[in-house]
Amino acid sequence: MKLNTYFKASSAPAVLGLALLAQPALAQDVAAEDEETVGAPAPAAAIVVTGSRITNPNLELASPVSVVSSEDLELAQTNVAEEFLRELPSAVPSVGSAVNNGNGGSSFVNLRGVGSNRNLVLLDGRRFTPADTTGRVDLNNIPLAIIERTEILTGGASTTYGADAIGGVVNFVTKTDFEGLEATASQQITEEGDGNVFRADVTIGANFDDGRGNAVLSIGYQNQDAVYQGDRDFSLFNIGSFSGAAGGSSNAIPAVIVGPTPAGFGQLTDDGQGYLDGVFDRPFNFNPFNVFLTPFERFNVYGSANYEVSDNVEVFTQAVFSKNTVSTIIAPGGSFFNTYQVNLNNPFMPDALANAFCDGLGLTAAECTAGRNTQFGATLADGSANPDYVEISTSVRRRTPEAGSRTSDFTTTLFNLVGGLRGDITDSIGWEVSGSYGESERIQRQGGFARFDRLQQSLIAIPDGAGGVQCADTSGGCAPINLFGPFGDLGSQEAIDYVFNLTQQVITQASLTQAQAVIDGDLGFGISATPISFAVGAEYRKYTATRLSDEASQTPGAVVGGGGAAPDIDGSYNVKDVFAEFAIPVIEDSFVRELTLEAGGRYSDYSTAGSEFTWKVGGTLTPIDGITYRGNYQRSSRAPNIGELFTPVTTGLSNLAVDPCAGTNPVGNAALTAVCVSQIVAGGATQAFAQSRIGNILQPAAGQINVTSGGNPNVGVETATTWTVGAIIEPLYNLSLTIDYFNIKVEDAITTPTVDDLVGGCYNNPSAANPFCSLIVRSAATGGLDGSPNEVPGLLLSLSNLGTIETDGIDVSLNYRTDITDDIGFRFNTYGTWTNRNLFQATPTSINRECVSYYSVNCGSIQPEFVFNTRATFSFYDEFDVSLAWRYLDGVEFEPLQRAQSGDAFVGTLPEGTGPVAGQEVDFNTIPAESYFDLSLRWAATENFEFIVTVQNLLDNKPTIVGSDIGSTAFNSGNIYPSTYDALGRRYAAAVKLRF
Incomplete structure (x- = not known):
């Protein structure tokens, strides 16, 4: 029986190619056996060119694909897929274990840095269960123990895999026909003694x-401990990116008061008795409480089976179950930036603050004394109104470490089921019919956050x-809380429990339901001696997603310090696809060695966005042995996901370090003052009060x-054109070089403007006629852009199809393998990406913003211009491997456009008060080039036992600090960019494998 075993089950690529070059010698026999099992033998120097549903292993197709083998991951001691994918030269770090505040x-x-919602993650060539309303796949659920290799196709692949494959495809290919027992246990720990990771x-x-x-x-089971920012010298103290001084939040201790005082703001003294x-x-240093490595625990189960029912029919099944918990830990909560009502006769309020309130409200001395000394609330004992009672509307920004940190535990339970039949129609044509269904449920439980209504009471x-x-x-068990007191004097435990010890849940x-039918093979005839290969098929997919929140979580401002509300979402859509692909060998062994053309098309009908046609053309040309040219051009697309379609309008958080209306910036500038005042009035303030805020607005908290x-x-649907052109050079059997130029342009992109699109668009030309200025609404109480989400809309960022994204660059790879002696082998591979540009324009009137080599609040995660990954491995006597990996990141700098808007970041000597880094000479405007080295040793102690020891970040490189408010909170944290630059330091990993 033949059954077209070239990974027909997954519609995945058929050849292993370069994956073998990176494998240690100890794994060569196993890899060769796996090759024979799946029926796809390939020489070690073959080039992987996949990204097609055509499964003929004798064709080198036009789409360049890089491969990461399971042996590479073992040497690196990788535990979750996100760890190695974020370090790919072709990728930009997304949300992962180094993201704490902003990790969902x-x-x-x-x-390619075009967005995590613009690439597909597949398991054996099929879409995997989505994580949420965006349709993205949570990499925490991929079972690495059963993964044979990971194939990464960067560039459009909508014709092959359907919508969303604009930036590329990550395809995890599982081990097929596995036989025997394999047990692995590993342990990792940092040199500081934290960050313990256990996996079995x-x-x-x-x-x-x-x-x-x-x-x-x-x-499988995995458990990962937290690494706190307070346990590293460079992140112990929060440092302002523009001041260089110890920074933090104005939600502080002692409390910061923003309200009706003569100056409009001030801070209580440390003893809680005075007011300045x-x-x-004295901002609150929140760094020590936050983490660089999120706690993580996972249980996962994978099962698969296949059975030949007859000589021409095989049934196959696959099941994945995963349950994992990601915990984020952020600094203690507090009252934050809400506006509260406080009573003048509150016994906790110090006299100095009460007098300042009286002066700010214009009360007479007698009125102030009467209001301060009344023994009743708004009503007297007889139920009548209390004429002396005074209530003040103010923001009391008091941090509450007495109540503990704020935590969010995200527990995800997922299953993904696949079943199908496959077989042969003829010796050269096969078929496959399959269906799958998957569901995920993520439960977020928050603790340590105050409830606004209880805090107000x-x-x-x-x-x-x-x-x-x-x-x-006193209803509901209310106990009085003291936001005016020094540390340790918040009030009774009953008050803490009443206000803070509640749990929110979202x-x-x-779910994803899909079915597909594919016929592929060759036509038995062609232009040249090799027949035309083809694949035709049809697919159906249905996505559903919901978000259900408790009443507090979905009510704006109800959860204090919890960011934006999480209103309920309920949406679904389906898509019906038909597709066809052809690979046509045109010339063989003539005046050129080989010429093959490719073409494909897919018609998609979306229930929400109408129909769309995507297509591709490409080909390979081998003029002589050892040189192959390849290229392809594709029109790709992405339909709006459920979140983009159905999420209610809500107010959340973004980042801005320098507010042009804050401090003395507007003073003396009539045009700027007029705009700032109008934006405060738009928030609900009177003209007179808004005018009084000018000169007294604080910079955004944190x-x-x-x-x-x-x-x-x-x-509607966004479209993209993607094309690549490159060459494969194989001067020797054991040496190969590839170079490919890529170009991606997304039009009608579903986007929102960046923060600086509005801020720069308004304040660079402040006037009532400037449309950008009307999209900014300030706090009616403070004049700032921060505050309770039910009080301060801030920047109005609308979602539209008006965006454009463009990126291009060059990928290169070099692979070499040789035997130095009969007992010593050497293998070398390097993969690199030069990114020429990554432009984003949210609307035709927005800035066409470049983010390659730059960091700022507008650019999110860092994308260096050059990134290279290199590994060299020596093998001794087929028993011992020594492998050194080198990762190089080019230098980056503060985004010039943002720099012009906000001014230079800090340059100079860090002052006292910034902790262990005080006295260092720094320039927060640049991050120099960085190199990381990892050393791995593998020893085959016996035929059945194998040991691996790895030292990661061998030279213990420390990250370059840039302060904590120069970029977005998710990626600029602890004074550094921990998703891009190693925050953990040198760490050690050891693993043992038992195999029979």
Whole structure:
């Protein structure tokens, strides 16, 4: 029986190619056996050129694909897929284990830096269960123990795999026909003694019924401990990116007051008795509480089976189950930037602050004294109104470490089921029919956050008549809280429990139903001696996603310090596809060695976005042996996901370090003052009050501001043109060089403007006629862009199809293998990417922003111009391997456009108060080039036992600090960019493998 075994089950590429070059000698026999099992032998120097549903292994197709073998991951001691995918030269780090504040419990990949929602993640060539309303796949659920290799196609692949494959495709290919027992256990720890990671996997497989069937079961467990920013010298203290001084949040301790005082803001003294009007000099250092490595625990199960029902029919199944918990830990909560009502006769309020309130409100001395000394609340004992009672609207920004840190535990449960039949129609044509269904459920449980209504109730505290304090409204078990006190004097445990010890819950569910039928093979005839190969088929996919929140989570401002609300979402859509691909050998062994042309097309009908046709053309030319030219041109597309279509408009957080309306910036500038005042009035303030805020507006707390955005049911399909052209050079059997130019342009991109599109668009030309200025609404209480999401809309960022994204560059790879002696072998491979540009324009009137080699609040994660990954391995006596990996990242700098808008970042000597880094000479405007080295040793102790020891970040390189508010919170954290640059330092890993 033939059954077209070239990975027909997955519609995946058929050849291993360069993957073998990176494998240690100890794995060569196993790899060769796997090749023979799947029926796809290939010489070690063959070039992987896949990205097609055509499964003929004798064709080198036009789409360049890089391969990461399972042995590479073992040498690197990789535990989750996101760890190695974020380090690919063709990728930009996305949300993963180094992201704490901004991590939603999932990890993603971002190929080419065009967005993690513009690439596909596949398991054996099929779409995997999505994580949430975006349709993205959570890499935490990929079972690496059963993965044979990972193929990365960067560039459009919509014709082959359907919508979303604009930036590329990551295809995890599982081990086929696995037989035997393999058990692995590993342990990692940093040189500082933290960041412990334990992982264990057991995989068992067997053939049965005289080889007609095979079944595989794999079970894994992983546990990862946190690494706190307070445990590293460079991140112990929060440092302002533009001041160089110890920074942090104005939600501080002692409390910062923003309200009706003569200066409009000030801070209580450390003893809680005094108040310094117009002074804010003790921000809260939140760094030590945050983490560089998120705690993570995972259980996963993988099973697959196939059975030859007859000589021409095989049934196959696959199942994946995963349950994981990602925990994010951020600094203690508090009252943050909400506007509260506080009573003048609150016994906790110090006299100095009460007097400042009286002066700010214009009360007479008698009114102030009466209001301060009344023993009642708004009503007297007889129920009548209290004429002396004074209530003040103000922001009391008090951090509450007494209540502990804020935590979010994201527990994801996922299953993905596949079943199908495949077989042969003729000796050269096969068929496959399959269906799959998957569901994921992510439950977020928040703790340590205050509830606004309870905090407000606890703040209205009055004398109890017996020398104590009580809530004016004692219903619900209210206990009075003291936001005016020094550290340790927040109030009773009853008050802490009443306000803070509540749990919020958000449940996000997603599902994917898909079915596909494919016929592929060759036509038995062609232009040349080799027949034309083809693949035709049809697919159906249905996505559903919901988000269900408790009442507090979906109510703006109800959860204090929790960012934006999480309103309910409920949406679905389906798509029907038909597709065809052809590979046509035109010339063979004539005046050129070989010429093959490719073409393909896919018609898609979306229930929400109408129909779309994508297509590709390409080909390979081998003029002489050892040189092959390849190229392809594709029109790709991406339909709006459920979140982009159905998310209600809500106010959340973004980043801005320098507010042009803050401090004395507007003073003396009539045009800027007029715009700032109008934006405060738009928030609900009177003209007179808004005018009084000029000169007294604080910079955004912790560099965070409010932004209002949401889905748009009217957005349509975005389209892209992608093309590559390159060459494969093989001067020797054991030496190969590839070079490929890539170009991606996304039009009608579904995007929102960047923060600086609005901020720069308005304040570089402030006027009432400037349309950008009307899209900024400020706090009516403080004049700032931060505050409670139910009070301050901030920047209005609308979703549209008006965006454009462009990127291009060159990928190169060099692979070499040789035997130095009969007992010593050497293997070398390097992969690199030069990214020429990555331009993003949100609307035709927005800045066409370049982010390659730059970092800022507008650019998210860092994308250096040059990135190279290199590994060299020596093998001794087929028993011992020594492997050294080198990763190079080109230098980057502060984005010039943002630099012109906000001014230079800090340059000079870090002052006292910045912790262990005080006295260092720094330039926060640049991050120099970085190199990381990892050393791995592998020893085959016996035929069945293997040991691996790895030292990661061998030279213990420390990251370059740039302060904490020069970029977005998700990626600029702990004074550095921890997703791009290693924050953990040197660490050690050891693994043992048992195999029978």
